[in-house]
Amino acid sequence: MSVQVKDVPFAGTVPSPKTENEGMITGSWRTRRPILDKDKCTDCRMCWISCPDSSINLTNGSVSFNLKYCKGCGICNEICPVGAISLVPELDFEE
Amino acid sequence: MTKENLFEEPGLKQITVWARGVYENKEARDVVVAITEAAASEGRFVQAWENYVDLPDRIYVPVRAYGKISDQEIKSKYVYENEAPDIVALTEETLVKGVNILEGIKPGAVLVVNTRRPAGYLFKFIKQGTENLSKIVTVDANSLAKSIITLSGAEGATDASGIGKGMGAALAAAIVKATGIVQFESLLKIVGNKNAAKKAFEMADVVEVKTLVRAG
Numbered sequence: 175m176s177v178q179v180k181d182v183p184f185a186g187t188v189p190s191p192k193t194e195n196e197g198m199i200t201g202s203w204r205t206r207r208p209i210l211d212k213d214k215c216t217d218c219r220m221c222w223i224s225c226p227d228s229s230i231n232l233t234n235g236s237v238s239f240n241l242k243y244c245k246g247c248g249i250c251n252e253i254c255p256v257g258a259i260s261l262v263p264e265l266d267f268e269e
Numbered sequence: 270m271t272k273e274n275l276f277e278e279p280g281l282k283q284i285t286v287w288a289r290g291v292y293e294n295k296e297a298r299d300v301v302v303a304i305t306e307a308a309a310s311e312g313r314f315v316q317a318w319e320n321y322v323d324l325p326d327r328i329y330v331p332v333r334a335y336g337k338i339s340d341q342e343i344k345s346k347y348v349y350e351n352e353a354p355d356i357v358a359l360t361e362e363t364l365v366k367g368v369n370i371l372e373g374i375k376p377g378a379v380l381v382v383n384t385r386r387p388a389g390y391l392f393k394f395i396k397q398g399t400e401n402l403s404k405i406v407t408v409d410a411n412s413l414a415k416s417i418i419t420l421s422g423a424e425g426a427t428d429a430s431g432i433g434k435g436m437g438a439a440l441a442a443a444i445v446k447a448t449g450i451v452q453f454e455s456l457l458k459i460v461g462n463k464n465a466a467k468k469a470f471e472m473a474d475v476v477e478v479k480t481l482v483r484a485g
Contacts (some may be wrong), residue, residue, distance in 0.1 A: 202366070247328065247329070265390075
């Protein structure tokens with residue numbers, strides 16, 4: 175967990191917006207994994223707007239989760255108006 | 270002189286408890302405080318503190334609490350991280366996945382996990398450091414007591430909620446059962462939730478890692 179001093183970003187800042195940051199991987203914080211039920215999803219994109227870590231990708235209009243950074247906060251599950259996102263215990267998945 | 274042989278302390282036992290920020294920060298601290306207080310009541314030299322680098326006020330972040338117990342005076346008392354733990358405990362099962370919890374463990378180290386799942390299932394997720402691991406202990410501490418969620422005491426000031434009132438008491442009892450690091454009676458005198466501790470002491474399931482390797 176401890177990080178070399180030279181690797182620590184100054185005051186935790188990021189020079190410019192980016193989608194990948196190897197120094198701030200938060201996927202290991204997750205205890206529950208969001209799972210999307212594509213049949214229920216209406217593509218309203220509320221989860222994409224609300225995700226505090228921008229861990230929801232929008233590709234060709236449909237959402238997917240970036241599990242490298244998703245810390246399992248469950249906001250997407252709370253905000254989804256049709257209940258298409260469920261939270262499954264992380265250890266139910268082998269990978 | 271390297272960092273490894275700076276302190277020769279054969280009698281020193283190191284306990285590292287991993288937890289999730291905010292939800293279980295207090296429980297992790299309770300586990301090490303309860304066990305070290307119990308050891309101190311038996312006349313041994315102890316230390317208990319939390320990691321200075323981790324961020325306990327961020328939800329779900331992996332955080333660590335440390336304990337040291339020794340029969341002699343602790344020489345390495347200013348070393349502020351446990352570099353070679355004898356006991357590793359997890360307040361939450363998913364820490365086996367993606368976090369290098371067994372880093373630097375001594376040969377014969379014991380892993381204690383708060384989980385409903387069998388030890389063999391958890392063992393599959395641990396990628397590093399298992400060659401020195403001797404036992405995995407599982408206990409469903411969440412069924413015995415709830416986690417006390419508070420940041421009181423996180424900065425080293427007054428801990429308003431008392432020691433071992435939540436799930437940490439059960440986890441500490443499981444550690445004592447598996448390792449015998451202190452007498453269970455001395456632990457019972459310290460923890461608040463004595464019922465949970467007693468039940469966890471009965472319930473805790475101790476599995477030898479050797480048997481898991483053969484099976485898997």
